Amino acid sequence: MIRLAFRSLVRRPLRQFLLFLLIMVTAALPVFILQTAGGLYGGINRAVSPFPILAGAKGSAYQLVLNTVFLRDRPVGNIPFSEMGILKNRGETRAVYPLGFGDNYRGFRLVGTDRALFGYRPVKNKDPWLSLEEGALFQEEGEAVIGSETARLTGLKVGDTFRSVHGSSPKGRAHNHPFRVTGILRPVGGPYDTAIFIDMKDVWEAHGEREPDKREVTALLVVPKGYREAMHLLSAYQENRDVQMVFPSQSVISLYAMVGQTKHFWEIFLASLLAVSLLITLLVLYWSGLSRMKELALLEALGAGKARIRRFLLAEEGMLLLAGSVCGWLSGYGASLLAAHAAAGAAAITMVTTPDWRGALIIPAVTILGTAAGLLPVLLLERKDVSAYL
Known part of the structure; x- marks a missing residue:
């Protein structure tokens, strides 16, 4: 049949x-x-999940999330680096990581941060969010760790050097501050596959912020100890005139609702x-x-x-x-x-x-x-x- x-x-x-x-x-x-x-x-x-809370300059919460989480648009502004110490000493945070933006290489955003970020685990008992595929983490100024897509699309390899330009446009003013690639990250399945990680000190050096009391960061990735602590932080910063506290997942949910x-x-x-x-x-x-x-x-x-x-x-x-x-x-x-x-x-x-x-x-x-x-x-x-x- x-x-x-x-x-x-x-x-x-x-x-x-x-x-x-x-x-x-x-x-x-x-x-x-x-x-x-x-x-x-x-x-x-998946892109939002590693960012439980963001602290940044007053302004549009959506722009802060878009720039910090999705590496798009321009930064809202900067906040004093001393805010990081204040948050760490509140007793409601498990970790606080600095994030500094403002430069790029061929359109790929440079992210100033601390080496501690590479040990950050968004989910306990699981692998870190950012882990090396090859090479090593940056140790000194002038060293960089690049995302998997950055390496694939630019052709940069461990040991190669490059120079960044000011701003988010590839046609910006070039900095006289070369970087050497020391490591390449494993894919994370998100925007940070296209990032270039450098020491926060390099960001300050490139922008002339040499005095400790004048140093700034674009945002702070804040990891609270729990839900109750997170709500306390949000409540405490609602009246702050210079710094806003944002829950990226809440911003995304609001965007879905709109x-x-x-x-x-x-x-x-x-x-x-x-x-x-x-x-x-x-x-x-x-x-x-x-x-x-x-x-x-x-x-x-x-x-x-x-x-x-x-x-x-x-x-x-x-x-x-x-x-x-x-x-x-x-x-x-x-x-x-x-x-x-x-x-x-x-x-x-x-x-x-x-x-x-x-x-x-x-x-x-x-x-x-x-x-x-x-x-x-x-x-x-x-x-x-x-x-x-x-």
């Missing part, structure tokens, strides 16, 4: 190929939307589009079966029997629908990988590309519903005299 169904499919190649394309597109659309939306939100959440109505609209639109596409597929399969009523009636008249005809159509439609839905899933997932690659090159977000198991449900859904639609003509044949179709 399988061999007979296969021969029936290849006997009408153009017709079956068009049906195959329709089924594939119907299955690919929801998979692509599901993977792309899930990958985007997953990438945003675009929620638009997201809801697109969800309804895409669900409707999917329903229409699926309905069209079912109707085409039904009409395809109706157009073969004479052929099916002839098979019954020749003694095939209704049960064998049902099995024949079940095998034929099932093979076509299964192949189309599987190829549709592969096409949708493949298109989402291309979208993730494009986003990685043009945006600050590294999308999550792990296959979403819910997308695979389209395969049995299309196969079962499509086969049921294709068998409807057989039910009509059983209710009428065979001679009516001959």
Whole structure:
């Protein structure tokens, strides 16, 4: 029966190929939307997760998060480096790390910080957020550790030297302060794969901040001891005129809420589009079966029997629908990988590309519903005299 169904499919190649394309597109659309939306939100959440609290200059909280977490836009401003000591001495923090921005190399942001950042574990009992793939951490001024994407896209290797330029534009004024690459980091799956880490002292040196009382940082990554301590910190800094305390995850949630109505609209639109596409597929399969009523009636008249005809159509439609839905899933997932690659090159977000198991449900859904639609003509044949179709 399988061999007979296969021969029936290849006997009408153009017709079956068009049906195959329709089924594939119907299955690919929801998979692509599901993977792309899930990958985007997953990438945003993964980028934010190492930053429980940020302290920075008063201004736009979104700009502070965008610059510090996603390495985009310009810094809001600077705060005194002495604020780091104040936070450490409050007794509510587990660690505080300085972050200094302002320079770049070929568009890749330089991040001034402390060596202690490389021992920071966002999740206890798990690997540090930033760990070396090769080389060593910077030890002295003029040394740098680069992210995996920075190394790949610039071609920098351990031992190479480079000069940074002022500001976030690659066309800025060059600093007379060379750096030597001492290490390359493992991929973290986020914006900091494109960072260049240097000692905070190098940032001060490049910008003429030699006196300790005048040294500043762009932001402080603050790790609280717990939720209660985090809320105490937020409350304590609400009245501060110079420094703001920001929860990046809260800012992202607020951003989700702001675009929620638009997201809801697109969800309804895409669900409707999917329903229409699926309905069209079912109707085409039904009409395809109706157009073969004479052929099916002839098979019954020749003694095939209704049960064998049902099995024949079940095998034929099932093979076509299964192949189309599987190829549709592969096409949708493949298109989402291309979208993730494009986003990685043009945006600050590294999308999550792990296959979403819910997308695979389209395969049995299309196969079962499509086969049921294709068998409807057989039910009509059983209710009428065979001679009516001959």
